[in-house]
Amino acid sequence: MKIEYNRPSAESILNRIKYSTEESQNIFRVYLGSAPGTGKTYMMLEDGNYLRENGIDVVIGYIETHGRKETADEIKKLEVVPRKKILYKGSEFEELDADAVIARKPAIALIDELAHNNIPGSKNLKRYQDAIEIYKSGISVFTTLNIFHLNSIAEKVEAELRVKVSERVPDYILNYVTEIINVDIPAGELINRLKAGKIYSKDKIPVALENFFKLENLLVLRELALRTIADELSTQSTEIGNPEEKLELKSNERVLVLISSNPDSARLVRIGSKLAGRLNANLYVLHINLKNRDKNKPENYDQALARNISIAENLGAAVFSFQANDVVSGVIDFVKSNNIAHVVIGATNEKVGFINKLFKKSIVNKLIDSLPDVSFHVVPTASAGV
Known part of the structure; x- marks a missing residue:
């Protein structure tokens, strides 16, 4: 440039x-x-x-x-x-x-x-x-x-x-x-x-x-x-080396952002967009649609999720909704099948109930343990939700 x-x-x-x-x-x-x-x-x-x-x-x-x-x-x-x-x-x-x-x-x-x-x-x-x-x-x-x-x-x-x-x-x-x-x-x-x-x-x-x-x-x-x-x-x-070769190499990388109806998801998408820009990588955004979600769906869930998806699309992301029995297995399947190199995920530091805190922490840890070749970018969020 x-x-x-x-x-x-x-x-x-x-x-x-x-x-x-x-x-x-x-x-x-x-x-x-x-x-x-x-x-x-x-x-x-x-x-x-x-x-x-x-x-x-x-x-x-x-x-x-x-x-x-x-x-x-x-x-x-x-x-x-x-x-x-x-x-x-x-x-x-x-x-x-x-x-x-x-x-x-x-x-x-x-x-x-x-x-x-x-x-x-x-x-x-x-x-x-x-x-x-x-x-x-x-x-x-x-x-x-x-x-x-x-x-x-x-x-x-x-x-x-x-x-x-x-x-x-x-x-x-x-x-x-x-x-x-x-x-x-x-x-x-x-x-x-x-x-x-x-x-x-x-x-x-x-x-x-x-x-x-x-x-x-x-x-x-x-x-x-x-x-x-x-x-x-x-x-x-x-930057060192042939710019064309470097561009070709980087363009194969993919950044994945995990979102939900959580209002913090918009910030995660923007962080992922910035990361993708620096890496010259493609930006993917994933929402895990749990099979039992309808039973415990929060009020205004669909509207909040649609708003976050709209933000992702406006930033040029490819948005996917992946159905799974649980978040961890759904993310692992998607990451492996799409050759994802980087994952941006939110994790609450808020002192909520012990069981909920343990559950949210275990999601991040399980993903990191199961995907050792993937770089995880864990972002502190104000409220829980993956």
Whole structure:
């Protein structure tokens, strides 16, 4: 991956694209910012126009101007692939049409807001899934992302800044990224842009100033963005050997997260997603459907389980429900039949009844004893339930 702290020169961009095209190696470039309004979309469009003017086939897959005139003006002569129209609850919405972009087969597709949640009825749940599909077809992807949408960062932002992050991308998206352009402006300048109406409409400014656009929050987000980039550079510097061989080797690994209706399951899935991203592994999520479950099923069990499954699917996991007489035998069978390398499981440290505590502890111990070749990641949880 190539990381730019400062914007590369136009000539450098052109040479890089031409080289990649000649070598049949497409690019996945992310314009990364600490918050909305840093200029990610504008810079992406500016680069796209320069490349088009120099003979590169560039199209817009999806651009969101948010009513910003300077952004809309920068579209200029770039070809825009028609969006897909979707009816939902009596209203018409427009989404990125991945199939249309792939059929058009440009050299580069510009795709704004990578973390966007697609409208129900879309081909994919998330825009990042559309982007990966386009990239895998051989088309270079230029896209934008705010650092707080990265799942591991979103967890920190919600905990430290008390701001809800509803749109997320899993950490493993970084495995596809070949270039990161850090789009950074001083926090004070960003606040001035907001107050001048250059980021959001006037009615949204007061709320924004009380959330992400507090000065102290912007400083934290900027630090998180720089730290994430530094971590990526550190990871690259420790990699030895042929990258293609390493990618092929790692892609065979599988991470399994065990979930239930337990509210802690959502956190386990996010931990598993982060682990899978670091290992470049496939993420599996398993729910053991006990044959006698219906007799002792807690109230709202199905709704809570469905919520956890939805979170897993949104993070790109393959979700399975496996019927078994008991948790241990069900997990062992699934792990062995699917060549699982890592298992993420929750274990309560809470002082509940002795029998219950012993039972929960025995599940983890039995699994570890029965699967000596598997790496277990035991996560303390607030409440019991596998």
